[in-house]
Amino acid sequence: MIVIKPIFCRDDGHIKVHIFLCVTGLVFYRYLMWKLKKQNETLSETKVIEELEKIRVTLVKKDDGTPKLKFEEMDLDQMRLFSTLDLESVLKEVNF
Secondary structure: OOOOOOOOOOOHHHHHHHHHHHHHHHHHHHHHHHHHHHOOOOOOHHHHHHHHHHOOEEEEEOOOOOEEEEEOOOOHHHHHHHHHOOHHHHHHOOOO
């Protein structure tokens, strides 16, 4: 039903996992685009992906040894996507 190529795996288990990850990624991508469209985002799908790829997050150690997330400078489009998708709250829930 869904054409997924090329597959450079020979083991059936690896092929199934590869297809599962491709379909999961596609579902996540469509959900992301749906959420942005619902928020009246004006960027094209291609531009959204390009801008999200440019957002850089670093993990730094505070003086007391606990980890902290730092976000590099973002342009206007990146900041708008970051706040629209509420990425800060998502990233704060990540276990280190």
